[in-house]
Amino acid sequence: MDEFHTGGHAATRELAGHLELRAGLRVLDVGSGLGGPARHLAQHAGADVTGVDLTEEYVDVARWLTDRVGLTGQARFQQGDVTTLPFPRASFDRAWMLHVGMNIEDKARLFTEISRVLTDEGLFIVYDVMLLGDPALVRSAGAAIRADCRAWFAQAEEHVRRRRGDVLIEAAPGSVQEFLDSALPYAADGYPVELVVLAVREADSRLATALRYARALQIGGTGRFTSRSGHDTCFNALADIVAAAERHPQIAAITVIRKDGQALLRHESTSPGQASWALAAERLRPYTEQEAIAFLRLHQALRRALPRHRAELDEIAALARPLMPPGVQPARIDRPHPPVWPLPIPRDAAVNGRGGIGYGIGDNGVLITYNGVLLDTDVLYEAARRVHTAIRSVLDPIAAQDPHGHEPAIDLLAVH
């Protein structure tokens, strides 16, 4: 935990090897967190390390841990913002920054400061998560760092297996192979392997990814809203994983549970197909009125919290609608009942035999005619304004009475 970056201690060791350290060199740890990397440099290279971190509590813990391992003379920590470093020019021979730059918007200022406090021959190492070009990369960052994470987890799991510890792995594998790669080493070491599957509807599952994202933003993190394709890969793979696990001789049992924790089924190789069936049935189970209301409330709250993602949230709600009871479906207008408003269309327009409203696409855009008379834009604008007012006069009272706060839907608009 005191090495808070992808790859943990293994990454610290590897990077330290590139710092060309000698005893006594002055090293700055930019955004030092709980101080693990700084202590490593102090202990193994005899360097004189200074860590700076914005978070007061991290600095306190870093000092305390350093004191406990007897390195206080060689690794010191202070609170500060690394975009305004409290050191004179050329104070350090080396600097490194591990997973910190990603939190700092003003990168030019950050790097200018680091360059200022380093000597001219100084060396600086950056190990960070970077966004190159396409903002959509942020949403697929999970896929980009997955290989790294998996390698790190594999190491940690092997460590636990060697000590015969019990293991509970929470994962969303993207394929049957990914699941088997994680599960079978345990079976090979004589562990009974059980699969516990959480069965939720697609819309609930996607809404939960939005909720996790909103919560991450709420506590000040940057967060990442799982992309639809990322979600769907894991969601679809789960059915294949359950089917494969049911037939696999080294998977001892499968338990399918619901979102509320209730177990739907425990399968122990006697009845293949049942776990797959339970998963599929739960995914398609109609919402109770209570569940539907809870879903719609959360959907509304997330629409408010994540205004830039409204289209995607509405797409998620549309997935849920067909499974919801009639009582919570959006209010509909049974028949057109706005009062008929006279439109400012010339009553004495010559009827040219074809009648009605027509349109044509000309060089200057769309031309609209009424009974063969070209309508000028002021008339159209006024017509549109009156139609809009008429629609709102019907929809607003409906929306005000709707206990679930739905936006009313308009299926068909007839203008007389």
Ligand SMILES: C[S@@+](CC[C@H](N)C(=O)[O-])C[C@H]1O[C@@H](n2cnc3c(N)ncnc32)[C@H](O)[C@@H]1O
């Ligand atoms: C992911 S942690 C990495 C900590 C440490 N480098 C490590 O690898 O264990 C990011 C750290 O950056 C610090 N941080 C973020 N913005 C900062 C800033 N402007 N100045 C100093 N530290 C900052 C946070 O407080 C946090 O400790």
